[in-house]
Amino acid sequence: MPELPEVETCVRGLRPYLVGQQILSLQVRERRLRWPIALETDRQVAGQSIRELRRRAKYLVLELERGALLIHLGMSGSLRLLPAPTPPALHDHVDLLLGNGQCLRLRDPRRFGMLQWVPAPAEAHPLLSHLGPEPLAPGFDGAYLHRRAAGRRAAVKTFIMDSEIVVGVGNIYASESLHLAGIHPNRAAGRIAAGRYHRLATAIRAVLEAAITQGGTSLRDFVQEDGNPGYFARCLRVYGRTGQPCAGCGEPIRQRRIGQRSSFYCARCQH
DNA sequence: CCGGACGCCTGTCGGC
DNA sequence: TGCCGACAGGCGTCCG
Structure with a gap:
């Protein structure tokens, strides 16, 4: 999607x-x-x-x-x-x-x-009434994420993909945001310091805004309403880049399943 | 409450 | 070439 x-x-x-x-x-x-x-x-x-x-x-x-x-x-x-x-x-x-x-x-x-x-x-509508905040709206920040993560043992990637926590962070942008923030996708959500959540919230906003500017990521089934593909795919740093060098350190990008979804990360840059 | 697994569908791709 | 399994952007539901 x-x-x-x-x-x-x-x-x-x-x-x-x-x-x-x-x-x-x-x-x-x-x-x-x-x-x-x-x-x-x-x-x-x-x-x-x-x-x-x-x-x-x-x-x-x-x-x-x-x-x-x-x-x-x-x-x-x-x-x-x-x-x-x-x-x-x-x-x-x-x-x-x-x-x-x-x-x-x-x-x-x-x-x-x-x-x-x-x-x-x-x-x-019942499908909308329990949704969390919009990531690009005021009120979504590191303090909010840190508070909601308290006591959670699930992987942080799963946590930020939970639409009751924050909406709109899908599988591509979850991997991208965590890489930008330097956070390992499998780290327990409740064991991440407030300062790092500040970086993560900033990264989520930056990645989403950049993608919107580029007109959305071009993937197999997506075309814009005018039929032209988006151009964000060329900006992806880890998603779908298994084995290719990390832009930050050159280490090969790794892939593993977290929460039944493919996840991409750099083992050297993300902790 | 939380976390993990599953299922809904069709299309594509890689391996044998 | 053909077949078969794995996998793909989401997310509600069920179960322990």
Whole structure:
């Protein structure tokens, strides 16, 4: 999936084209996503205008006149804006037909994504109500992480990927942030000093902001809404670079599984 | 409460 | 060339 920078890139790119548009109808070709798209969704959103498009964690939130349409891209989802008559390809599951003749198309080969209408406000939805802070918003800092980590024995990488702790830090950016902060991904979260959490919070923000600036990491299934890949992939320092020299010290990058996810790190730079 | 494992899907890649 | 297992950006749920 798209991680936070990819979703943010998507939101920023789509916003000028979506805000103010009326939704004429929803065409669902495959409703079996992470959760089935409810049969009444078309009836609920048809005729409503899009008031605003924003991001919360990795959810896209289309604020409508009544309620909101939540979209999550899962591991392999993408959104594109196309002329309405464009014939759908394999895995193009949902079309949102707009008043200006455009079509917002959701493609998701693995079907881990979701699309759901909720009565306002979106934050009341059970999937959003327990989410932790946004990493790029005020209030997310080293003191917060240090406090939440107290007594935790889980690996710090697993800890920062927990969306109740902080949202939007996926598998790529968790490895990247820990490398930048000089922290070993397998270190117990509760055994890291406050000063090092300050470095980690700063690193998380820096990595995410850099990725957003670059338009999101280019990976197999991600394209921006205009179809162009992002350019952050070339900036990755450890993710997917097993055996290649660490940019800081030259030591080969190591790979191991932490919490059932591949993790990349430098054993010399990260402790 | 916490942490670890599992499952949901399809596509791709490397090894034999 | 073909087959088969491992693995891929997420995350809710279950179990101990």
